[in-house]
Amino acid sequence: MTVDLRIFTEPQQGATYDDLLAVARASEDLGFSGFFRSDHYLHMGGDGGVGPTDAWTTLAGLARETSTIRLGTLVTSATFRLPGPLAIQVAGVDQMSGGRVELGLGAGWFEAEHTAYGIPFPPLGERFDRLEEQLAVITGLWGTQPGATFSHDGTHYPVTDSPALAKPVQDGGVPIIIGGGGKRRTPALAVRHAAEFNAAFSSADASGRLFERVRDVAGREGRDPASLTLSAAQVVCVGRDEATLRRRADAVGRDLGELREAGLAGSPDEVVEKITTFEAVGAERIYLQVLDLSDLDHLADIADGVLRQLP
Structure with a gap:
């Protein structure tokens, strides 16, 4: 097996x-x-504990307090x-980390957090339009040669003569x-702009179908499908015995049977x-x-029992 493992957290549920x-x-x-x-x-269930932290603010801090691990969002909402400010913000954190940052970017979906903090929440079609334009602006700014300027004649985010810094x-x-x-639009955007396509919280079979769709679009668009990293996201609950497993499931308010069925749970x-089934697709x-x-x-149990079994 050669599957790369990363840790993924949900701090809005209550984390400092x-x-x-x-x-x-x-x-x-x-x-x-x-x-x-x-x-x-905004939290999704529970009371949110101490309240949310801003993703890119915390990643900036972590960039200075870690040294080798990759850091990023899964995913930032457009x-x-x-x-423009997001491109500057992420580039700054990349500099602070010595080049260890990745940007997950999506259209946004959780309306309640928008209304809770005064953030406009357009209809789905417009959110995808904005996402597409954000990707064009961000990649355009980053890709502009030093000394040149960047302009973008966009509907939502027009840019004129930016120094692209x-x-x-x-x-x-x-x-x-x-x-x-x-x-349609998600695979096309991934092929055009992304280094990685992620299938989140889908079964191995469903993830495989998503991967195949993206590979097909890449082939039609003239991009080498192998140049696009394919990834999955799954909830994890590992324990060397049933009592530990049940305790860890109870601690997050989840049914162990459901976790075994829909996530990566067990010994x-x-x-x-289970990871091999995702690798197979x-x-x-x-x-x-x-x-x-x-x-x-x-984390130690996952590292010792799962990560150590991967080459």
């Missing part, structure tokens, strides 16, 4: 920066290749930030991740076997959604 720092450092020390976080401003330090700019189950060997990377950020022993 210090909580995220502890998980990011543990993830780095244990050998996971990435620490990613959602970009949400409704939250204007593309600041620049990421990674060659080719910050890798962009696009995901989702859309049949280390069970989880490794083309997944090269899996984001492990860890919901209890206080249980650092869980």
